[in-house]
Amino acid sequence: MDFVSGKILTDMGLKSGYIAFENRKIVEIGKGNPPNKPNCKGLIVPSFVNAHTHIGDSFIKEKEIDLPKNIEDLVAPPNGLKHKLLREVSDEDIIQGMIKSIDIMIKNGTRYFCDFRENGILGISQLKAALNSLKISSIILSRPDTLVYDKNELNLLLKNSDGIAVSSISDWEYSELQKVVKDTKIKKKIFALHASERIRENIDDILDLKPNFLVHMIKASESDFTRVKENEIPIVICPRANSFYGLIPNFKLLKKFNINLLLGTDNAMLNSPDILEEINYLRSISKDFSTIDLFYMTTFNARKALNLDCDILGPNSKADFVVLNEKSFQPIFVSVW
Numbered sequence: 001m002d003f004v005s006g007k008i009l010t011d012m013g014l015k016s017g018y019i020a021f022e023n024r025k026i027v028e029i030g031k032g033n034p035p036n037k038p039n040c041k042g043l044i045v046p047s048f049v050n051a052h053t054h055i056g057d058s059f060i061k062e063k064e065i066d067l068p069k070n071i072e073d074l075v076a077p078p079n080g081l082k083h084k085l086l087r088e089v090s091d092e093d094i095i096q097g098m099i100k101s102i103d104i105m106i107k108n109g110t111r112y113f114c115d116f117r118e119n120g121i122l123g124i125s126q127l128k129a130a131l132n133s134l135k136i137s138s139i140i141l142s143r144p145d146t147l148v149y150d151k152n153e154l155n156l157l158l159k160n161s162d163g164i165a166v167s168s169i170s171d172w173e174y175s176e177l178q179k180v181v182k183d184t185k186i187k188k189k190i191f192a193l194h195a196s197e198r199i200r201e202n203i204d205d206i207l208d209l210k211p212n213f214l215v216h217m218i219k220a221s222e223s224d225f226t227r228v229k230e231n232e233i234p235i236v237i238c239p240r241a242n243s244f245y246g247l248i249p250n251f252k253l254l255k256k257f258n259i260n261l262l263l264g265t266d267n268a269m270l271n272s273p274d275i276l277e278e279i280n281y282l283r284s285i286s287k288d289f290s291t292i293d294l295f296y297m298t299t300f301n302a303r304k305a306l307n308l309d310c311d312i313l314g315p316n317s318k319a320d321f322v323v324l325n326e327k328s329f330q331p332i333f334v335s336v337w
Contacts, residue, residue: 001027003034004323004333009045010313011300013292019044021319024336029315040333043324045295046312047111047335048275049302052215052236052264054116055130056123057082058097059089060269067269071198071245075267077118077147077167082269086119091126098130101268105136108274109322109334112137112308114264116165116192116215120145120153124160135337139306141165141192147172149179158183163190163212169201181209190306196220198245203227213262213305218247225250225257234260234305240281241266251288262305263297276329 005018008029018034020027060067060082068074068081075082086094105113117123117140124142131138142161144153157164164184169177184191190212195201197216203224206214213234217224228235237249254261263282265273279294289297303310311317323333 001036003036003038004040004042004044004321005034005038006041006323007043007326008313009043009292009295009299019313019319019321021335024319026313026315026317026319029313040323042332043326043329044313045322045324046299046303047109047320047322047337048298049262049306049308050105050110050113050265050273050275050298051213051262051302051306052116052238052266053101053113053273054118054267054269055098055101055113055273056086056094056115056118056126056268058101058268059093060085060097062097069245075167077171082267083118091122091129094126095130097268098127099134101273102130102134102136105273105275106134107331107334108276109331110136110273110275111320111337112139112302112306113273114139114141114306117142117161119143121156121160124157139163139190139308141190143167144180147176149176151179151183154180154183158187158189161189163192165190165192166194168194168197169205169209170199174205177209185210196224197247200224207231207233215264216242216249218242218249220250220253222253225253225259229257229259232260234262234301236262236264237282238264238266238278239285240271240278243281243285244270248285251286255288260301260305261293261297262302263294276324276331280329 001022003018003020007014017031074080140161141163142157181191192213195206195214196219200219215236217235265271265278275298319335321335322331
């Protein structure tokens with residue numbers, strides 16, 4: 001039997017003690033010191049959830065291209081630079097880039113990642129090829145190949161993914177997007193979207209689509225956050241990616257309204273998909289959130305919002321945790337899943 005000890009993150013805050021585990025199962029959670037010498041001592045947290053990624057563009061980072069800092073020029077479909085590069089590159093380059101990004105996530109203790117998958121059914125196939133045999137789980141949110149509703153295409157996407165995620169309501173004819181959402185909800189799948197990232201978008205139009213969660217909300221107003229809170233919609237923030245465009249989330253309003261926040265690393269062409277780097281960056285630019293807040297965003301909050309396994313760090317649950325250095329937040333032990 002193995003042991004780790006230190007401060008354990010629970011859904012009731014931090015508690016000092018130890019975890020005994022064997023054969024990938026937690027056998028005991030105790031107070032004080034463990035009966036035998038622990039493998040390591042530090043901050044013990046559930047494995048991480050990276051709530052927003054685009055790992056299909058990982059290959060772009062290796063090209064060392066001078067990327068435009070205008071959101072539309074870089075990522076807006078269908079003619080943003082990213083989409084042009086995705087159309088030009090080989091499947092193998094995309095898949096190999098994904099594998100490298102997934103390897104980074106595994107090493108830093110990420111157990112799940114939620115990917116906004118471009119390129120229709122091809123994009124889904126590329127991600128599934130990259131995931132083959134790797135010990136990580138992905139929530140795959142696919143995207144139609146064009147900005148037009150196609151029932152046959154949508155049925156195919158929904159059959160092969162966990163739901164649909166679109167770039168924004170500004171990119172679509174709203175009536176077309178409503179058809180996409182209707183089919184997604186009929187299939188009881190996830191619908192999510194980027195919202196108010198570069199411009200403020202109509203919050204009523206956004207919420208009428210009944211999204212499971214929103215991403216960014218950089219340009220949202222105080223009244224927009226009021227409406228989001230009333231509807232209990234989680235928001236994923238990605239501060240490192242936002243900073244590339246000279247943007248910053250309104251941390252004070254997010255904190256004021258006690259929004260259910262998740263954390264994501266966004267485009268792999270901009271940043272490493274290392275959720276610990278995202279946590280460290282956020283705590284370096286904002287004092288609005290406590291250490292516990294930051295780790296809740298990437299563990300309990302994210303699991304609940306994405307309907308993932310929440311039976312964690314309890315007796316007889318999976319040994320699914322990471323031990324971090326309490327000062328640097330760097331992993332010193334990652335349990336094997």
